[in-house]
Amino acid sequence: MKIAVLAGDGIGPEIVAEAVKVLNALGERFELSEAKVGGAAYDAHGHPLPPETLSLARESDAILFGAVGDWKYDALERRLRPEQAILGLRRELGLFANFRPAILYPQLADASTLKPEVVSGLDILIVRELNGDVYFGQPRGLREVEDGPFKGAREGFDTMRYSEPEVRRIGRVAFEAARQRQRRVTSVDKSNVLETSQLWREVMIEVSKDYPDVELSHMYVDNAAMQLVRAPKSFDVVVTGNLFGDILSDQASMLTGSIGMLPSASLNDRKQGLYEPSHGSAPDIAGKGLANPLATILSAAMMLRYSFGRNDLAGRIEAAVERVLADGLRTADIAEAGKASVGTREMGDAVVAAL
Amino acid sequence: MKIAVLAGDGIGPEIVAEAVKVLNALGERFELSEAKVGGAAYDAHGHPLPPETLSLARESDAILFGAVGDWKYDALERRLRPEQAILGLRRELGLFANFRPAILYPQLADASTLKPEVVSGLDILIVRELNGDVYFGQPRGLREVEDGPFKGAREGFDTMRYSEPEVRRIGRVAFEAARQRQRRVTSVDKSNVLETSQLWREVMIEVSKDYPDVELSHMYVDNAAMQLVRAPKSFDVVVTGNLFGDILSDQASMLTGSIGMLPSASLNDRKQGLYEPSHGSAPDIAGKGLANPLATILSAAMMLRYSFGRNDLAGRIEAAVERVLADGLRTADIAEAGKASVGTREMGDAVVAAL
Ligand SMILES: CC(C)[C@H](C(=O)O)[C@@H](O)C(=O)O
Numbered sequence: 220m221k222i223a224v225l226a227g228d229g230i231g232p233e234i235v236a237e238a239v240k241v242l243n244a245l246g247e248r249f250e251l252s253e254a255k256v257g258g259a260a261y262d263a264h265g266h267p268l269p270p271e272t273l274s275l276a277r278e279s280d281a282i283l284f285g286a287v288g289d290w291k292y293d294a295l296e297r298r299l300r301p302e303q304a305i306l307g308l309r310r311e312l313g314l315f316a317n318f319r320p321a322i323l324y325p326q327l328a329d330a331s332t333l334k335p336e337v338v339s340g341l342d343i344l345i346v347r348e349l350n351g352d353v354y355f356g357q358p359r360g361l362r363e364v365e366d367g368p369f370k371g372a373r374e375g376f377d378t379m380r381y382s383e384p385e386v387r388r389i390g391r392v393a394f395e396a397a398r399q400r401q402r403r404v405t406s407v408d409k410s411n412v413l414e415t416s417q418l419w420r421e422v423m424i425e426v427s428k429d430y431p432d433v434e435l436s437h438m439y440v441d442n443a444a445m446q447l448v449r450a451p452k453s454f455d456v457v458v459t460g461n462l463f464g465d466i467l468s469d470q471a472s473m474l475t476g477s478i479g480m481l482p483s484a485s486l487n488d489r490k491q492g493l494y495e496p497s498h499g500s501a502p503d504i505a506g507k508g509l510a511n512p513l514a515t516i517l518s519a520a521m522m523l524r525y526s527f528g529r530n531d532l533a534g535r536i537e538a539a540v541e542r543v544l545a546d547g548l549r550t551a552d553i554a555e556a557g558k559a560s561v562g563t564r565e566m567g568d569a570v571v572a573a574l
Numbered sequence: 575m576k577i578a579v580l581a582g583d584g585i586g587p588e589i590v591a592e593a594v595k596v597l598n599a600l601g602e603r604f605e606l607s608e609a610k611v612g613g614a615a616y617d618a619h620g621h622p623l624p625p626e627t628l629s630l631a632r633e634s635d636a637i638l639f640g641a642v643g644d645w646k647y648d649a650l651e652r653r654l655r656p657e658q659a660i661l662g663l664r665r666e667l668g669l670f671a672n673f674r675p676a677i678l679y680p681q682l683a684d685a686s687t688l689k690p691e692v693v694s695g696l697d698i699l700i701v702r703e704l705n706g707d708v709y710f711g712q713p714r715g716l717r718e719v720e721d722g723p724f725k726g727a728r729e730g731f732d733t734m735r736y737s738e739p740e741v742r743r744i745g746r747v748a749f750e751a752a753r754q755r756q757r758r759v760t761s762v763d764k765s766n767v768l769e770t771s772q773l774w775r776e777v778m779i780e781v782s783k784d785y786p787d788v789e790l791s792h793m794y795v796d797n798a799a800m801q802l803v804r805a806p807k808s809f810d811v812v813v814t815g816n817l818f819g820d821i822l823s824d825q826a827s828m829l830t831g832s833i834g835m836l837p838s839a840s841l842n843d844r845k846q847g848l849y850e851p852s853h854g855s856a857p858d859i860a861g862k863g864l865a866n867p868l869a870t871i872l873s874a875a876m877m878l879r880y881s882f883g884r885n886d887l888a889g890r891i892e893a894a895v896e897r898v899l900a901d902g903l904r905t906a907d908i909a910e911a912g913k914a915s916v917g918t919r920e921m922g923d924a925v926v927a928a929l
């Protein structure tokens with residue numbers, strides 16, 4: 220079990236340290252190797268995803284990823300910015316299947332801005348395609364408008380696209396996941412406007428024929444954004460493209476009010492995966508020992524489940540996290556106003572103790 | 575004041591009838607002409623936006639629009655579907671500036687799925703560009719993948735695009751609107767990934783120089799979807815492109831829990847405008863006299879304000895609507911569970927009486 224540890228920027232190093240501690244406490248043999256990524260890699264090597272980091276990632280079975288980004292890199296040209304490391308890893312390793320659960324822990328129901336009855340028991344799995352769409356489509360760039368009223372003006376353009384096999388493989392992933400859950404898949408697109416979405420919908424219908432035990436429905440992305448506010452518990456698995464998935468998975472995680480709790484996994488077809496918390500690098504609290512390490516610890520659990528097939532170990536970590544929550548431990552982000560909170564390290568220690 | 579009345583499908587005719595009643599009660603001279611649009615136009619003339627409807631719209635100063643769409647048209651090829659009428663009107667009349675307020679009426683605070691303290695007093699104006707982006711970009715369609723691992727496979731594709739003058743004109747609209755409000759504009763893009771968004775952001779910064787009294791900030795679309803859940807009251811004016819605006823404006827309106835209350839306006843540079851409720855055609859309750867006509871009535875008020883410069887008349891309608899709400903009148907969609915509700919016509923009559 221070869222794991223690349225890419226802690227990154229901001230709170231990345233602190234939260235990853237706790238996840239590593241938890242992994243080491245399992246009594247298994249992991250081969251862990253660290254490398255720099257994001258702004259930290261830019262500072263050290265002049266690039267957010269240096270060749271040595273990329274090779275390490277390629278050679279590993281899984282990547283434990285912290286977070287990248289800091290305001291101090293805002294002035295860099297885009298290809299050198301920290302977040303390009305994530306896009307690069309996704310592309311180079313073919314990590315096309317992103318799993319983003321939005322789960323509301325019963326102990327944290329109050330943290331949500333939504334009414335408890337609307338979100339209590341929330342458990343959505345967003346399956347986002349991560350290698351295609353307008354994120355990577357070519358051509359893209361700047362050009363001159365060729366005709367019409369704005370002829371000659373500068374225009375920015377990008378290509379949105381999906382091919383049949385790309386939709387099919389993410390569709391399969393979503394249907395398989397639904398079989399482990401409530402057997403309902405909502406495919407989100409904008410097929411009333413986009414050609415890309417028309418193909419998307421067509422292929423999803425085709426894929427669904429191999430899963431007669433799973434119910435497929437379709438929803439336009441604008442309606443999905445509404446239903447996530449109105450009746451979020453009506454969803455089971457949501458499958459969608461890269462761009463819509465970016466928006467909806469963030470919206471869904473914020474419904475819980477505790478994004479510091481939410482892990483994510485990005486997998487390729489060899490079960491190689493990148494595991495990272497759903498939240499960002501929070502440079503404002505970096506280095507202060509305040510960050511919540513649970514999303515990263517739960518990401519390590521996802522790694523054990525998805526890349527190493529070790530449901531037993533994943534389950535142990537998840538149970539330990541539930542236990543520390545039940546015991547009332549809270550980092551500042553999930554603490555009730557006025558109540559005491561613990562730091563990053565104490566939280567990690569508590570999970571280790573609960574193991 | 576020449577107004578094209580396009581009632582459309584589903585609840586369209588019922589709600590538009592009430593708005594017309596309110597307009598007629600103002601004691602002004604409006605020249606109203608009706609035409610079919612959407613599914614109703616397809617049934618009558620074989621096209622959702624027949625030439626006669628389009629010419630009427632062109633020749634009018636404003637369009638009072640109901641809603642279009644019904645499941646029974648789902649099997650039609652896309653170019654004949656009801657919603658193509660909206661896209662056609664936007665394009666043909668150059669209606670590039672869409673105003674979508676998300677306002678929570680204090681009387682209806684309970685209707686929201688969000689906690690009252692999070693949404694009470696909510697008043698966001700979303701300014702959505704409506705003539706560009708991936709909605710209309712060329713080329714688009716189906717083709718074969720040219721190389722890479724999916725070579726030869728069928729792919730759907732669309733072109734996302736914005737030119738400088740297009741961004742500039744919607745930017746101006748947003749900054750002007752902010753001057754009538756809290757003087758804060760949040761421009762939403764995805765400039766960490768998209769070339770189109772990079773140009774968008776650049777031009778917004780340029781436009782902002784003409785509005786030193788208005789504060790401009792930038793937000794990625796995924797973050798905007800999160801902040802709308804976490805702290806919706808932190809926004810004043812949001813300006814964004816066609817696709818992101820589609821998603822975020824619907825999300826924002828659902829935050830109020832009373833989308834039956836929310837009007838919208840779509841304007842071109844000659845102040846010609848299309849005015850329609852933010853909600854859809856609700857075929858499930860069509861013809862039953864249950865629909866809430868207030869969003870359409872408030873759309874008529876927007877028409878008086880934006881296309882006819884009659885703030886006085888707009889204000890009268892808005893005050894009348896506030897009054898009926900204060901009097902406790904509720905259609906079913908905004909009634910508290912177990913409380914009595916009134917029908918479409920009674921609500922319209924009450925607004926007329928309150929005038
Ligand atoms: C950092 C950015 C490029 C990235 C994305 O848009 O995919 C992020 O928002 C995410 O969702 O992982």
Ligand SMILES: CC(C)[C@H](C(=O)O)[C@@H](O)C(=O)O
Pocket residue numbers: 411412441657660661820
């Ligand atoms: C019906 C559809 C084409 C339209 C859009 O996507 O613009 C609608 O969702 C809207 O927001 O007015």
